[in-house]
Amino acid sequence: MAQPLFFGIDVGTTKIVAVAGRVDTRRGTVSVIEVGEAPSRGLKRGVIVDRDLAAEAISEAVRECGLRFGSAVVGIAGGHISSTNTEVTLLNRGRNLQITERFVAKLKAEAGRIEPGRDMEVVQVVPKVFVLDGAEGARNPVGLAARKVTMRAHVVSGAVASVQNLLHAVRDAGVKPQGVVLEPLASARACLTDRDRERGTLLLDIGGGTTDLAVFVGGNLVHTDVVPLGGESLTADLAYGLKVPFEDAESIKLRYGSVLSGDIDPVAAVRYGDRHYNASYIAQILEYRAREILDFARDSLARAALTGRLTGGVVLTGGGSKLDGLVELSEEFFGLGARTAAPTLLHGKSKPLKEPEYATAVGLLHFAAENNNPESKSKGASVFSFDSIVSAIKGWFGGGGTDHR
Helix, strand or coil: CCCCCCEEEEEEEEEEEEEEEEEEEECCEEEEEEEEEECCCCEECCCCCHHHHHHHEEEEEEEEHCCCCCEEEECCCCCEEEEEEEEEECCCCCCCCCCCCHHHHHHHHHHCCCCCCCCEEEEEEEEEEEEEEEEEEEEECCCCECCCCCEEEEEEEHHHHHHHHHHHHHHHCCEEEEEEEEEEHHHHHHCCCCCHHHCCCEEECCCCCCEEEEEEEECEEEEEEEECCHHHHHHHHHHHHHHCCCHHHHHHHHHHHCCCCCHCCCCCEEEECCEEEEHHHHHHHHHHHHHHHHHHHHHHHHCCCCCCCCCCCCEEECCHHHCCHHHHHHHHHHCEEECCCCCCCEEEEEEECHHHHHHHHHHHHHHHHHHHCCCCCCCCEECCCHHHHHHHHHHHHHCCCCCCC
């Protein structure tokens, strides 16, 4: 029997990626069947600011993919995203006290009922660990017996309007959103190993509009955050500093850019078009903004009391992670080992996707498959459906209060 096709859409600030593939959830491998890309329009720092333009860009990426998308898991990011850790406890009233998928789903739904704040809505619940009758450490409790079950979870929320705009733009493009997944979680699913998650690892997903971070300790997601700066911020700085158009600044950044200004000869020049530019000055501009991004991330770790717990080091992914010298600068900043990571365990038409900028798209396929597979639903993050989110949104704007699933 052929494995079903799954679909994911990464709606990024600089580009839209639509990907279709088959997933072997037991082996953790992805076979990419088709992929389509289109320049992003109508977004700013991960948030839709023009619904029509965004829908057109999504439609173009889906057409480039060449397959009909009935439904797809959609990545979500942006400065409106926030998260918190919580725990919920329910009594298991089943006859034999055996924990079922349905009971775990109740725990996730209960965790999703927290009040995330005014005009905010829960978009994803990520179980961390289960406590069974006081005994800690269960990762997948299905099939185990317990009367009192506690689930500790990481709950991700987003601004109601921003979530609504994203999902409606996807629907305008002719695709039904199967669910939404926080983009750094999708990237982590594609790039990090189980050992990375166990040892304590900071994932920095450097996109065009934002830099998203996710921290794993002891195999669990313990912290997420969003830095409102990304690759486009560096390009904009360079365009201003060199007095060149944004597109030219992007080309110069990709061709000659470095964030290690101290390693550049102060009198060295690079040529672009019919002009020469000081290579050290280019690096100084880029390094200043890169340091600001890393400073945001370091402060986020300090606020979450995670400094000193990341023995697994720093993993950089996303298109912005390929900038020369960023690994070395990260090692200096955090005092940890750092590396760049791309999606792994890929088959089929996957060679072009073995680059950091495709981490989110590949990870979305994993989530689409795992949330369609009864054997894996209890283990991973819960993906909220479009209908459940919209029903909550209607509660906000319809005067009937919030309908929390």
